[in-house]
Amino acid sequence: MSKRLFVVLSLLVVASLILPACASGGKGGGTIKIGLLAPLSGQVPTFGLSNKEGAELAVKEWNEKGGVLGKKIELIIADSQCSPDPAVNAANKLIDQDGVRLIVGETCSSASIPVAEIVNQKKVLQISPTSTNYSVTVDANGVTRPFTFRACFIDPFQGLVMAKFATGKGYKTAFIMFDQGNDYVRGLAEAFEKAFTELGGTVVGKESYTSSDTDFSAILTKVAESNAEVLYLPDYYNIVNLVGAQAKDKGVTAVMMGGDGWDSSDLDVKAADGGFYSNHYDPGDTRPIVQQWLKAYGAAYKDAQGNPKVPDALATLAYDATNLLIAAVEKAGTEDPTKVAEAMAAIKWEAVSGTITFDAQHNPIKSAAVIGVANGKKAFVESVAP
Ligand code: PHE
Secondary structure: OOHHHHHHHHHHHHHHHHHHHHHOOOOOOOEEEEEEEEOOOOOOHHHHHHHHHHHHHHHHHHHHOOOEOOEEEEEEEEEOOOOHHHHHHHHHHHHHHOOOOEEEOOOOHHHHHHHHHHHHHHOOEEEEOOOOOHHHOEOOOOOEOOOEEEOOOOHHHHHHHHHHHHHHOOOOEEEEEEEOOOHHHHHHHHHHHHHHHHOOOEEEEEEEEOOOOOOOHHHHHHHHHHOOOEEEOOOOHHHHHHHHHHHHHOOOOOEEEEOHHHOOOOOOOOOOOOOEEEEOOOOOOOOHHHHHHHHHHHHHOEOOOOOEOOOOHHHHHHHHHHHHHHHHHHHHOOOOHHHHHHHHHOOOEEEOOEEEOEOOOOOEOOOEEEEEEEOOEEEEEEEEOO
16 A cells, blocks of 8 residues: 555544544534433323424524524434333433433333433433422432432322312212332322322222233222222323223223323323313413413424324423423533533523422422313313412
């Protein structure tokens, strides 16, 4: 090989090593990376799609205003399936392969809890938009996880909201059905039981099932026999659809109630008819920030008929969490997760789902909305403050 050719080839090799690092925003590069852990596949895909749409819109709006700290924001999405192992793999991929140090996600508590273990070891910042289980931001010793935050209220509050709602309607007896293996469902069932009992109600039956169950007739027979006035079912919409339809077949008369996991465009409003659930926001809220969000989302996303989509709580909280994270980066003046966490802990941010300030456990203090399902529609019933 001639000397000149050798020099040219060597330069090409060096350039090929340096250039991708710049382009992908490595140190000194042009972008700030945000990872999104979204359950795009698995049991609850509407959660993932809503998350993606909310986060993408937030990033687009920041980038149109010039990004943050003079850099464009790059959103890298990983499918985490609302499940512990896929979520851990997706988080490791974002951190170790994509070089992400700031993560929005996961949606589901059972996925966010193991991810919280990892990000706190690796000193990567995590904000979950929607994981409501108490243990997401607090470790097994009760110590606040320094790198984990969330944009939503927590299940002890959400359980209390529905217990108050049920007793307020004069109901005195409840039957609780829950998935033993799902941190969110189990935690919310416990929270409701505690609050309902403290408010003078009686839990007349409690039965567990597993996430792979599809036939609930044995349990529903017990529900019917118990004559409970309320059937509390704090699971995701896919299970609510099955249980609701079978309960109607079995002649169960108890009023079904649940939590934010019911929130989906795929909730079967026939199966859930007559039911109520707690949720994070009400699209009828007249605050300008809510109306502006509805407009922006409807302009960006259309349903199957081509009509503007109305954002659900998942999309709204993903939008809020992403905005909050970027605002904290701006406030910190750096993308260093330790500094961003400090900035976030002290932030006051007006989000679509309410004004966010964090308590010592990195939980925002926010109101809940009670939503009723009737005549094929979901409608706002009342707002409950903490
Ligand atoms: N709160 C649920 C969980 O912790 C996730 C969820 C939030 C689902 C909002 C639907 C709507 O697993």
